[in-house]
Amino acid sequence: METTETIELPLSGVHSEHCALIVDGGLDKIKGIKNHRVELNNEKAVITLDTALTPVGEVIQTIRNLGYDVPSVKKEFPVQGMSCASCAVSVESILKSTRGVLDASVNFATNTVLIEFLPGQENFVAWKAAVQSIGYDINIDEESGKDYQEEIHQEQYKSLVHKTVWSIALSIPVVIIGMFFMHLPYGNWIMMALSAPVVFWFGGSFFVNSWKQARHGKANMDTLVALSTGIAFTFSAFNTIYPEFWINKGLDPHVYFEAAAVVVAFILLGKMLEERAKSNTSSAIKKLMGLQPKKVTIVQEGGHEAQIPIAEVQVGNILVVRPGEKVPVDGELTEGSSIVDESMISGEPIPVQKEKGASVYAGTINQKGSFQMKAEKVGGETILAQIIKMIKEAQGSKAPVQKLVDKIAGIFVPIVILISIISFIIWTIWGGDNAVTHALLAMVTVLVIACPCALGLATPTAIMVGVGKGAENGILIKDAESLETAHKVNALILDKTGTITEGKPAVTDFKWCEGIEDTEYLGSVLYSIEQRSEHPLADAITNYLKTGNTQPLLIENFESHTGYGVSAVYKDETYWVGTQRLLDQNQIIGCSDLDAYASQWEGEAKTVVYFAKGKRVLAAIGIADKIKETSKEAILHLMNAGIDVYMLTGDNEETARAVSEQVGLTHYRAGVLPSDKAQFVKELQAKGKIVGMVGDGINDSQALAQANLSIAMGKGSDIAMDVAKMTLISSDLNLIPKALRLSHLTVNAIKQNLFWAFVYNLIGIPIAAGILYPFTGFLLNPMIAGAAMALSSVSVVTNSLRLRTKKL
Numbered sequence: 001m002e003t004t005e006t007i008e009l010p011l012s013g014v015h016s017e018h019c020a021l022i023v024d025g026g027l028d029k030i031k032g033i034k035n036h037r038v039e040l041n042n043e044k045a046v047i048t049l050d051t052a053l054t055p056v057g058e059v060i061q062t063i064r065n066l067g068y069d070v071p072s073v074k075k076e077f078p079v080q081g082m083s084c085a086s087c088a089v090s091v092e093s094i095l096k097s098t099r100g101v102l103d104a105s106v107n108f109a110t111n112t113v114l115i116e117f118l119p120g121q122e123n124f125v126a127w128k129a130a131v132q133s134i135g136y137d138i139n140i141d142e143e144s145g146k147d148y149q150e151e152i153h154q155e156q157y158k159s160l161v162h163k164t165v166w167s168i169a170l171s172i173p174v175v176i177i178g179m180f181f182m183h184l185p186y187g188n189w190i191m192m193a194l195s196a197p198v199v200f201w202f203g204g205s206f207f208v209n210s211w212k213q214a215r216h217g218k219a220n221m222d223t224l225v226a227l228s229t230g231i232a233f234t235f236s237a238f239n240t241i242y243p244e245f246w247i248n249k250g251l252d253p254h255v256y257f258e259a260a261a262v263v264v265a266f267i268l269l270g271k272m273l274e275e276r277a278k279s280n281t282s283s284a285i286k287k288l289m290g291l292q293p294k295k296v297t298i299v300q301e302g303g304h305e306a307q308i309p310i311a312e313v314q315v316g317n318i319l320v321v322r323p324g325e326k327v328p329v330d331g332e333l334t335e336g337s338s339i340v341d342e343s344m345i346s347g348e349p350i351p352v353q354k355e356k357g358a359s360v361y362a363g364t365i366n367q368k369g370s371f372q373m374k375a376e377k378v379g380g381e382t383i384l385a386q387i388i389k390m391i392k393e394a395q396g397s398k399a400p401v402q403k404l405v406d407k408i409a410g411i412f413v414p415i416v417i418l419i420s421i422i423s424f425i426i427w428t429i430w431g432g433d434n435a436v437t438h439a440l441l442a443m444v445t446v447l448v449i450a451c452p453c454a455l456g457l458a459t460p461t462a463i464m465v466g467v468g469k470g471a472e473n474g475i476l477i478k479d480a481e482s483l484e485t486a487h488k489v490n491a492l493i494l495d496k497t498g499t500i501t502e503g504k505p506a507v508t509d510f511k512w513c514e515g516i517e518d519t520e521y522l523g524s525v526l527y528s529i530e531q532r533s534e535h536p537l538a539d540a541i542t543n544y545l546k547t548g549n550t551q552p553l554l555i556e557n558f559e560s561h562t563g564y565g566v567s568a569v570y571k572d573e574t575y576w577v578g579t580q581r582l583l584d585q586n587q588i589i590g591c592s593d594l595d596a597y598a599s600q601w602e603g604e605a606k607t608v609v610y611f612a613k614g615k616r617v618l619a620a621i622g623i624a625d626k627i628k629e630t631s632k633e634a635i636l637h638l639m640n641a642g643i644d645v646y647m648l649t650g651d652n653e654e655t656a657r658a659v660s661e662q663v664g665l666t667h668y669r670a671g672v673l674p675s676d677k678a679q680f681v682k683e684l685q686a687k688g689k690i691v692g693m694v695g696d697g698i699n700d701s702q703a704l705a706q707a708n709l710s711i712a713m714g715k716g717s718d719i720a721m722d723v724a725k726m727t728l729i730s731s732d733l734n735l736i737p738k739a740l741r742l743s744h745l746t747v748n749a750i751k752q753n754l755f756w757a758f759v760y761n762l763i764g765i766p767i768a769a770g771i772l773y774p775f776t777g778f779l780l781n782p783m784i785a786g787a788a789m790a791l792s793s794v795s796v797v798t799n800s801l802r803l804r805t806k807k808l
Contacts, residue, residue: 004034005099006048007056010119012069012156013209014043019068026066030054057102067212067222071156072102074116081136082111090134098130099123113138125311157272163202164272167265170194171258178258188240191257199233203264223413225267228447229260235444236260256444291363291384291698296328297321299372317375327364329375330382333357336371337562339534340364351536353562363698368534383674416765420446423769438770438779445768445780450761458753461800466746473808474729475739476714482725484750485709486743491689492638492736493681493703496649496659498696499713499733500635501625505537507544509601509622513591516618526611526619528553529568529577533560537609540623541577561585565609576612583610583617591617605655632663634733639664641737644689648672648680650699677703694736695724711736738808745806753796760792 014020020038023045027036032054036047047059060070082088088106091113095104100123103116115127131138174191177184184190200207203225210226236255239246243253295307297320305320313319313329321327327340333356341351342364351367354360360373362382379385420443427439463483470477477483497503512519527545530538531552557569564585565578576582580598583590588610594617598608601622611619638645647668649656656670669680677693681703684691693700693707701723704710712724713731728735772778 004048004050006046008118008121009045009047009056009060009063009070011038011043011045011063012071014038014068022066023063023068026062027059030059030062033059060102065212065215067209071119072116073119073122074114076112076114078139079106079111079113079131079136080139082106087136091131091136091138094130094134095127098127101127125309160268160272164265164268167198167202167261167268170198171261171265174198174261175258178255188236188255188257191255192237192240195233195257195261198261198264199229202268203229206264206267223417225263227417228450229263231444231447232256232260235440291326293326293328311379313375313378315375315378319373319375320370321360321366321373322370323366323368325366327360327362327366327373329362330360330377331373331375332359334372334374336369338369338371339367339536341367355562412761416446416450416761419765419769420444420450427770441779442768442770446765449764449768449780458757458796459750461797462746462749462753462803465800465803466742466749469746469803469806469808470726470739470742473735473738473742474714474732475735475742476727476729477739478725478727482709483743483746485690486692486726486740487747488690489643489692489709489740491644491646491684492692492694493646493648493677493684493707494635494733495677495693495695495697495700496647496651496656497625498731499694500631500647500659500663501627503625503696503713505540505607505623506626507540507621508606508624508626509597510544510619511594511597511621512619513617514593522611522613522618524551524553525555525570525575526577528555528570529558529566529575532558532568533566533577535560535566537607537623538566538577541609541621544621573613577609580608580610583612586615588612588615588617591620594620597622603654603658605652605658627659627662628731628733630732630734634736635663635665637734637737641740646680648677648703674699674702678706681706692736694733696731711739741808745803745808749800749803752799756799757792757796764792 011023014023023038024036027033027038027045027047030049032050034048034050036045038045045063049056049059060072063070079091082091092104092106095101095113095115100117100121101115102118105114106112107114128138171194174194177187177191181187206222206226207230210223214223233256236257239253239255246253292310294310296310296313297305298308298313299318299320300306310328318334319328319331321338323338333354335356337353337355339351340354340360342361354371362377362384377383423446424439424443427442428435431438466483467477494500516522523545527542530541530545532555553570555568555570555575557567559567561567561578561582564582565576567574567576569575576586576588582588590610598620601608601620601624604622604624606622606624609621609623610617611621635645644667645665647656647660647663647665649659649668649670650672651670653670656668660666660668669676672680677695677700681691681693685706685708690709691707692709692711693703694711694713695701695704696713700712704712704723709726710724711726711728714727714729726739728739767778768780770779
């Protein structure tokens with residue numbers, strides 16, 4: 001029996017690349033794991049293991065022992081059919097052996113089972129089938145639509161908000177007393193009482209996690225926070241409770257409660273902002289999943305219809321899709337016809353006519369008629385499911401801008417601890433009079449001055465200002481990664497529809513045949529006919545003809561000629577609206593002076609529609625997806641900056657060539673599918689290119705997720721905007737050069753901040769340790785160290801704020 005399986009474990013507390021490396025190191029030591037990776041952005045570990053050698057529970061416990069968590073859900077479900085205690089044992093046993101279930105406990109007295117499972121991996125249908133296979137049943141339908149992973153994330157976020165708010169609220173009076181009312185009666189006692197819950201209750205996780213790290217010989221930012229705040233608080237508490245120790249030695253008993261409390265409050269605030277930003281990363285996946293209906297209508301044996309959950313649909317089932325409903329799975333039409341909006345898959349704005357035998361795809365929207373379809377691909381096999389899978393994989397492969405800080409922190413933290421210990425030892429041995437006193441002061445001063453505030457603020461403050469600057473200029477930025485990457489982009493891919501073009505068909509040309517009179521009257525007839533038509537191009541014509549004076553006429557005998565056009569009768573005259581094939585089919589005579597226009601329009605990849613009366617053509621209409629006014633200018637700007645610009649489209653070769661010529665592009669590809677776009681991004685990346693992808697549709701989402709930089713049009717789909725790291729509010733391509741400039745400025749600010757933060761530590765730590773004392777007799781007071789630490793943070797924030805004055 002095959003016992004090897006790949007599992008996905010959601011992770012909690014893994015906030016940095018350094019944390020991810022620690023989890024990876026822990027997994028390396030587990031027997032039975034064949035391969036593994038930690039996806040930081042997706043907050044999960046993907047593990048392939050032999051469950052016969054290592055149960056999933058052991059893997060989870062290992063991760064928890066490292067100081068991180070694998071959140072699980074416990075839910076109670078009613079069980080039917082149990083008649084004795086052995087029944088309960090059977091149900092419990094079968095559920096425990098079912099994939100996705102971590103534990104199961106049956107209560108025979110209440111006929112319920114408590115199931116512990118991983119969020120996002122609940123398979124209710126499989127659990128129900130497993131219980132039914134041994135003669136019982138479990139009621140889980142009510143729970144099947146719930147998003148447990150989101151529920152857990154919301155609970156964690158609320159807890160973090162609670163801790164942050166209280167930490168800030170308690171820290172403010174501590175800072176006021178410590179900075180301005182130092183000689184307040186019982187001031188030290190008040191500060192100790194207020195800062196204790198901040199450090200040890202709201203910041204308790206730093207101490208717990210640092211201890212777990214220490215047990216495995218590891219150290220991270222939690223370690224430094226715990227040591228600096230813990231020692232600062234303990235030292236201050238000692239000085240508050242027993243000030244005579246220092247007074248008797250002729251020294252002032254300084255306290256640093258404000259430093260300890262503020263550090264915890266600041267870092268909790270940073271974590272809260274980070275979690276808030278992360279909460280949006282899964283929304284794209286949720287919205288994509290939302291494109292599938294939860295219930296579908298199935299045609300059962302005998303011809304009657306029934307509603308079943310989407311998870312129960314099997315290949316070969318006949319399903320009914322009515323107007324306005326979403327297609328549930330990939331399949332083929334077996335009965336009926338309709339017009340289906342496939343823009344979320346193809347990216348093309350014009351809905352597609354579907355007849356018997358045509359293919360339809362999950363997530364697309366049925367616009368007009370009802371039809372029956374045969375399910376061919378269900379579950380994870382649908383194109384929509386494949387898009388979701390590819391987005392997850394692409395997102396999970398990326399690392400955030402903070403990775404530099406985290407990697408250095410892995411070295412920085414133990415070095416600071418080592419320096420503080422060495423300082424203590426050196427002062428104890430060679431410190432002369434009051435050696436122990438000076439040794440303790442030096443050790444505390446090193447830890448206080450090396451507090452990670454400046455380091456922690458270096459990136460987020462620059463990002464916050466950069467994001468604000470972007471918003472002022474119509475550029476919405478989701479995360480730091482996009483700002484880190486954008487200025488490096490040297491290859492940019494543009495989707496055609498909705499990105500270079502407007503994204504919807506519109507009348508570009510309208511010519512009446514020479515000699516035609518009373519065009520206003522005939523225009524009203526054409527308007528009235530097209531109002532009755534369901535074809536998407538009809539909307540473009542009615543929008544063009546619609547004016548304040550346009551009045552619909554009462555037409556008769558309206559008839560649709562599928563694939564050709566429509567006809568109608570008004571005042572005993574037959575009118576035709578449609579393609580050249582409609583004219584040929586009905587022996588309608590063309591208009592010679594319109595032929596040249598029609599040929600020109602077709603050469604420009606426009607759709608030509610004719611309007612005829614009886615056997616004579618009256619007018620020709622050119623319809624196309626208009627190119628945005630700013631597209632050519634923006635593309636030229638990008639090319640002049642040395643960036644290779646490519647256009648990809650699902651449209652035909654003629655349309656692609658015409659559009660590329662109009663905007664001055666030499667690189668383009670036509671007839672590409674969503675997966676082709678993502679593959680093209682990979683091809684460019686394999687050549688060493690830093691690739692930017694700009695799109696507006698669901699069909700672009702795979703490529704957007706795969707690209708180094710992803711930019712969505714603000715008027716595009718919600719999915720594209722959620723997957724993309726940047727969104728252009730006005731859909732103006734001229735904003736792209738501005739976004740690249742903003743990236744350059746922000747990255748420079750981050751580098752400057754990190755430089756000064758590290759230089760501050762490189763200079764400050766040796767001085768705090770007493771390196772100047774043998775030469776100048778200068779020994780840094782911990783109080784000054786605390787002020788220097790605060791000043792370093794202020795300088796970092798001030799440098800970040802300079803971004804506001806820069807011009808894009």
